[in-house]
Amino acid sequence: MSLAKVCLTYRLEFITPVHVGAGTGGRGFLDKYLYRERDYNREKDYPVIPGSTIKGRLRAAITALVQARVYGPEEVCRETGDCSCLVCLIFGQKGNRRGHLYFEDARPGDSEIERLVSVRSGIAIDRYRRVARDNALYTVETVGGRNVVFQGQIWGWVPEEKQQKIVAALKDAFAFNYALGFGKSRGLGWFRVQVVEEECEK
Numbered sequence: 001m002s003l004a005k006v007c008l009t010y011r012l013e014f015i016t017p018v019h020v021g022a023g024t025g026g027r028g029f030l031d032k033y034l035y036r037e038r039d040y041n042r043e044k045d046y047p048v049i050p051g052s053t054i055k056g057r058l059r060a061a062i063t064a065l066v067q068a069r070v071y072g073p074e075e076v077c078r079e080t081g082d083c084s085c086l087v088c089l090i091f092g093q094k095g096n097r098r099g100h101l102y103f104e105d106a107r108p109g110d111s112e113i114e115r116l117v118s119v120r121s122g123i124a125i126d127r128y129r130r131v132a133r134d135n136a137l138y139t140v141e142t143v144g145g146r147n148v149v150f151q152g153q154i155w156g157w158v159p160e161e162k163q164q165k166i167v168a169a170l171k172d173a174f175a176f177n178y179a180l181g182f183g184k185s186r187g188l189g190w191f192r193v194q195v196v197e198e199e200c201e202k
C-alpha cells in the first residue's frame, strides 16, 4: 500500500466571540473555562481551540455524510477491525486502531494574542415568567470577536488511492460547521472557515 501525504491548514475567522471549554477547573467563579496553552518564551497564557474539539466536530459531520452515502456505498462503515471506510481511516476505531491524521490545536495569530481575552456576563431569564432565575447569573470567559483568526493544521499519511476522498470529506465537514463552543444559543462562537491544502514541512 503506498501512502500519500495530506496537509490541510484551516482558518477559523470569528464573527462573534467564542468560548471553548476545558471542563471544570478552579478559576474563581467563572463557570466555564478557556482551554489555554503556555508560551514559555513570552511567559504568557493564550487561548487555543483544542485539536480534539475540531476532530470531534469533523468526525460527527463525516459520519453523517458517509451514512448518507455521499462518498459512495463502499464508504459505509463495516464496523470491523479491518474496515477502511473514510471514518475509520481518518479518525481510527474505538479501542482498536489509530486514525491516520493528526489534528493540531488551532492557535491565534501572534499579533492577536494580546487583545483576545474578555469576560462576558449575563443573567439567565426564565422564558415563561420573564424574571431572573435564582443563581442565574452566569459568567462566560470568551475570546476574540470580529475578525479574530485561529489557525490549525491537520496532517498525516494516508493510502494513496483514498487521498482525494479524504481531503474532500474534510473540506465538506468544515463546511458543515459554522459555530463552536458552549455559547451558540447566546450568539457566541460563530465563524467562517477557510481550508487550504498545502505543502507542509512535517
Ligand SMILES: [Zn+2]
Pocket: 076, 077, 078, 079, 080, 083, 084, 085, 086, 087, 088, 089
Ligand atoms: Zn469503518
